[in-house]
Amino acid sequence: MIAFAEPANPPSRRAPLLWAVSALLSWILPVAAQIWWVLVHPRPGWLHVTVAAVTVALMAVHIGVVPLWRYRVHRWEISDQAAFTRTGWLVQQHRIAPISRVQTVDTYRGPLDRLFNLANVTVMTASSAGAVRIVALDSDVAEHVVAQLTDIAALGASDAT
Amino acid sequence: MSRHVSEWQRLSPRMLAVHPVHEVVRQLPVLVGSLVLGSATGNGAWPLAALGVTVGVGLSRWFFTTYRIDDENVALRTGMLRRRSISVPRNRIRSVQTDSRLLHRVLGLTVLKVGTGHESRGRSAFALDAVPAAQVPRLRAALLAESAVPETTDRPTGRVLAAWHPSWLWYAPLSFSGLLMIGAAVGVAYQSGLGVTIQQRVAQAGTEAAHRTGVVVAVSVGVFGFLALSVLLAVLWSWLTYGNLVLRRQTERGLPERLCHGVLHLRYGLVRVREFTFDMRRFRGATLREPLLVRALRGARLDAVMTGVHGEGESSVLLPPCPARTCRTLLADLIDDMAVLKPPLRSHGAAATRRRWTRALAVPAVSAGVLASANLVAAPPVWAWAGWAAVTAACALLAVDRARSLGHRVGDGWLVARAGSLERRLDCIACAGIIGWTVRQSLLQRRAGVATLIAATAAGRKRYHVIDVPADLAWSVAAAASPWVADSVWAGR
Numbered sequence: 220m221i222a223f224a225e226p227a228n229p230p231s232r233r234a235p236l237l238w239a240v241s242a243l244l245s246w247i248l249p250v251a252a253q254i255w256w257v258l259v260h261p262r263p264g265w266l267h268v269t270v271a272a273v274t275v276a277l278m279a280v281h282i283g284v285v286p287l288w289r290y291r292v293h294r295w296e297i298s299d300q301a302a303f304t305r306t307g308w309l310v311q312q313h314r315i316a317p318i319s320r321v322q323t324v325d326t327y328r329g330p331l332d333r334l335f336n337l338a339n340v341t342v343m344t345a346s347s348a349g350a351v352r353i354v355a356l357d358s359d360v361a362e363h364v365v366a367q368l369t370d371i372a373a374l375g376a377s378d379a380t
Numbered sequence: 381m382s383r384h385v386s387e388w389q390r391l392s393p394r395m396l397a398v399h400p401v402h403e404v405v406r407q408l409p410v411l412v413g414s415l416v417l418g419s420a421t422g423n424g425a426w427p428l429a430a431l432g433v434t435v436g437v438g439l440s441r442w443f444f445t446t447y448r449i450d451d452e453n454v455a456l457r458t459g460m461l462r463r464r465s466i467s468v469p470r471n472r473i474r475s476v477q478t479d480s481r482l483l484h485r486v487l488g489l490t491v492l493k494v495g496t497g498h499e500s501r502g503r504s505a506f507a508l509d510a511v512p513a514a515q516v517p518r519l520r521a522a523l524l525a526e527s528a529v530p531e532t533t534d535r536p537t538g539r540v541l542a543a544w545h546p547s548w549l550w551y552a553p554l555s556f557s558g559l560l561m562i563g564a565a566v567g568v569a570y571q572s573g574l575g576v577t578i579q580q581r582v583a584q585a586g587t588e589a590a591h592r593t594g595v596v597v598a599v600s601v602g603v604f605g606f607l608a609l610s611v612l613l614a615v616l617w618s619w620l621t622y623g624n625l626v627l628r629r630q631t632e633r634g635l636p637e638r639l640c641h642g643v644l645h646l647r648y649g650l651v652r653v654r655e656f657t658f659d660m661r662r663f664r665g666a667t668l669r670e671p672l673l674v675r676a677l678r679g680a681r682l683d684a685v686m687t688g689v690h691g692e693g694e695s696s697v698l699l700p701p702c703p704a705r706t707c708r709t710l711l712a713d714l715i716d717d718m719a720v721l722k723p724p725l726r727s728h729g730a731a732a733t734r735r736r737w738t739r740a741l742a743v744p745a746v747s748a749g750v751l752a753s754a755n756l757v758a759a760p761p762v763w764a765w766a767g768w769a770a771v772t773a774a775c776a777l778l779a780v781d782r783a784r785s786l787g788h789r790v791g792d793g794w795l796v797a798r799a800g801s802l803e804r805r806l807d808c809i810a811c812a813g814i815i816g817w818t819v820r821q822s823l824l825q826r827r828a829g830v831a832t833l834i835a836a837t838a839a840g841r842k843r844y845h846v847i848d849v850p851a852d853l854a855w856s857v858a859a860a861a862s863p864w865v866a867d868s869v870w871a872g873r
Contacts, residue, residue, distance in 0.1 A: 223855035224870040298869045312820040316836075317864045320815040345687075348843035349816025349836030 226296035226303045226313075233335045234293070234355035238286035241331055246278050295353040297364060299371055302342045302351045316351045320344045324368045326361055340364050388446040388457070392512045394487045395442050401483065403438030404431070447508055449522060454494065456506055468506050472496045474662045474688025476520050477695065478655040480513065485653065488513050494523060495688050495695070520657055524643065538630030538645065542699060542710050544622055551701035552618030554673040558610030561617065620650045622700050627710070629660070637716075644684070644714075646698065656695070662687045664813035664839035665794070666698065666711050668806040675804060680704040682711060684840070685809060691841030715808060720794045725787030731828045732848035733783040740779035744772040778802075788846045790860040795835060797846040807844045811861040813837045819854045826851075833857055 253274060257267055288308040295304045303315045325341040332338060338361035342351040356364065404411065407430075414430035440460050447456045455467040475495035484490060489510035496506075511519060569578055590598040624647075631642030641660035648654060665685040674680065682699040689696050699707055712721055747768055754760050781801040788797040795814065798806040816836035825831055831854045833846040849857060859866035 221856050221859050221866070221871050223859075226870070296870075300864050301868050303868070303870060310820060310822045311826070312818050314816065314818045315858075315865060315868070315870075316816040317862075319864070344815045344836070345838035346815050346836040346842050348818070348834060351816070 226294040226305055228295050230290065230293050230295070230353075230355040231335075231337055231357040231360070233337060233357075235286040235290045237331055237335045237337055237355055238289060239282050242282045242286065243278075244331075246274075246281070249274065293354070295356075297367060302353075302368070304351055304353055306352070306354070314349075314351050316342060316344050316349050318342075318368065318371050320349075321368065324365050326365055328358075338362075340368075342368060388448045391442065391445055391447070391508060392489055392510055393442070394489055394512070395510055396439055397487060398483055398489065398510070399441045400435040400438035403434050403441075407434045410434070449519075454506065454523065456508065466506050468494060468496055470523065470525070472688075473523050474659050474686065475695075476523050476657045478516055478520075479652070480510070480654075481652045484510055485651075490516050490653075492516060492519060495690075516655075524657060524659060538628040538642075540626060540628055541644075541713055542625070542627040542702075542706060544625040544648070545702070545706075548622065548700070548702045549615050549618055550677060551674055551679045552615045553611040554671070554677070554679075554701065555614055555618075557617050558612070558614030561613045562606075562610055618700070621652075622648050623650050624648060625700070627698065644698075654694075658684060658686055658689065662689075662839070663714065663810075664837055665807065665809040666714060667808070667840070668704075668707055668711060670704070670804040670806070671701075672802045672804070674701050675704075678704050680707040682707045685807070685813075685837070687813075687837075687839040689840070691839075696840065711808065715794060715810075717792055717794070720789075720792050720796060720808065723789065723791075725789045725796065725798055728786045728788070728830070728848050729850050731830050731850065732786055735824075735828055735830065735848055736783040736786070737776075737779045740775040740782065741772070744768065744775050747771070786847065788849065788857065790857055795844070795846075795857075795861050797844065799845070799847050809835055809837060809839075809844050813839055814862055817858040817862065817865060818843075819858070821851065835861070 253267075253270060261267075285308055289306075292308055292311055293304075293306055295302075297303070297318075299318070301315050301317050302321075303313070305311065305313050321342055322345055323343045325343065327339045327341065328337070332355075336358050337355050338358050340353045340356060340361050342353070344350065353361075353364065411427065411430055411434065414427045418424055418426035437460075441458075444460045444463075445456070445458045447454070449455075449470075451470075453467045453469055454473070455465065457463065457465045473494050473496060477493040477495065478490045479493070480490045490513045491510045492508040494506040508519075570576075586598060586602065589601075593601075626647050628645045629637065629642060630645055631637055631640040635642075641663075643660055644656075644658040644663075646656040646658075663684070663686055667683045667685060668680050669683060670680045679701050680703075681697070681701045683691070683696045684698045685691065686696070699710060708721060715721075751760055751764060751768060778801055782799075785798055785800055785804050788795070790796075790811070793811050795809045795811055796806065797809075798804065814835045814837055818834040818836065820832045820834065821830075825848070828848075829851050830848040831851045833849050833854050835844045835846070835858075836842065837844065846857065855865070855871070859871055865871065
């Protein structure tokens with residue numbers, strides 16, 4: 220039995236903010252639908268109150284609790300041999316991939332990522348089940364990671380299957 | 381090396397006879413529509429024109445399809461209005477399949493498909509439909525030149541690993557193929573408008589028989605006849621599909637397998653002949669599948685785990701349902717190490733067993749609650765409780781079997797993992813082929829102290845699960861299988 224350490228680095232400090240904002244945005248449509256429903260069919264009142272209460276509770280968890288929880292869980296680290304991450308909140312997963320088998324390294328920045336100056340790095344191997352995603356990194360950290368990875372990996376040396 | 385062919389070539393001209401037939405079958409609704417239109421307007425030109433266009437389109441397919449095999453790539457250009465060109469680097473070809481259905485066989489033709497590391501389905505797949513059967517050995521050797529297939533495969537060479545045996549037919553009735561065939565026949569009958577007449581005849585004959593012999597006898601004769609028919613069809617189908625199956629291992633100039641990996645060559649089919657050639661250098665393991673009913677008759681089936689071969693479905697089948705002993709012998713031969721399969725698997729402990737029980741008994745528990753609360757309103761009939769007891773017993777047996785199946789073993793360069801009951805599977809994966817590990821824990825798994833370990837490979841299904849390993853053991857398993865995990869900075873930090 221071996222002890223296996225956790226990866227060392229947390230994501231950006233702005234990561235919880237990004238996750239909270241994207242969670243908030245995803246609630247716009249359900250809330251709008253509910254308001255429209257109240258305006259069109261105001262009765263019965265108790266049903267509206269119940270649904271609204273449930274919505275508010277779910278929003279509070281999704282926007283207030285989950286991003287902080289995720290921030291506590293998310294960790295990443297890259298050594299000379301492997302990329303290692305810990306992600307998730309309710310379902311948590313560790314994923315490790317050897318850098319010698321890396322095929323591509325992608326950087327992705329969505330509109331919200333750009334707003335908060337963040338970036339996501341995906342380390343792809345030949346297996347669709349083996350991609351290591353490092354999310355919500357500060358842009359300069361992400362650039363450094365990509366440079367480090369491409370440096371070690373010497374991409375294209377073999378077909379890595 | 382083979383001869384280098386660098387000019388664009390056409391497929392066999394005999395396809396001029398096949399394409400129109402396929403096209404007519406494909407456009408059948410349109411043709412029937414034109415026939416209706418023609419008889420409604422009294423103008424016989426409509427159906428003739430539709431038929432002419434359809435046949436013309438079919439013929440044109442041949443003229444617009446060309447292929448080329450040169451030193452680096454194989455390329456295929458198809459399509460009349462939508463031109464499509466597919467090019468596959470030859471060093472990425474991992475497997476070659478051939479398939480000849482009845483019409484193709486009559487004309488001496490064979491469809492040849494090329495499998496690469498990439499997932500390609502439907503239109504993006506590289507398929508030569510069709511080339512003369514006589515050219516196939518040469519083409520196969522040329523396409524798999526890197527893995528050194530013997531070119532003279534007119535006379536099959538190599539070591540026979542497995543061959544079909546009549547005893548395999550015992551497992552045929554356990555599949556649903558007979559029922560599916562009856563269903564398909566009924567569907568076709570209804571679509572062609574014959575269904576209603578047949579239904580009336582059958583209903584009439586049934587009532588008459590019931591009058592003569594009594595309802596119970598008539599119904600049981602009907603059910604028995606139906607089952608007998610489906611069993612007969614399933615056995616017949618299995619025989620036509622797999623009768624004459626031969627699996628060979630071929631190496632270049634008969635070199636020993638330790639020096640030259642060679643290829644696996646699988647051939648089966650009495651009517652529709654299919655052949656699969658796998659590059660053994662891409663062999664990453666195999667999956668022994670034991671569906672419950674097949675397992676009850678000591679049977680099993682074997683799928684290959686290879687890069688460039690899809691993990692599920694017929695393209696990965698090495699052996700259809702057959703005696704488990706045959707499967708195990710072949711598996712041991714392929715992984716070249718009897719020792720991997722011999723020792724017992726390491727079981728996953730009490731927590732994993734407990735989780736199998738709580739999962740299996742969830743449905744009985746909920747339904748017991750429903751029945752009990754229904755009892756407050758009005759007593760549910762006795763048969764409801766009897767049914768509940770039967771379901772509970774079945775669930776308990778399922779839990780016992782699932783818990784007993786669960787196990788894994790790492791050693792000698794192989795990861796062996798077994799799980800499941802109704803669809804029990806034993807995955808044997810070469811550790812060298814594992815290119816990533818995931819350790820996943822849901823909230824309940826964290827509380828139970830277990831984790832699901834997922835080995836990522838480029839082969840087969842891409843992900844192979846080891847379910848509910850004790851959490852403190854998960855990384856040890858990964859480290860035992862992959863030196864790059866054991867040597868990483870996180871191990872023993």
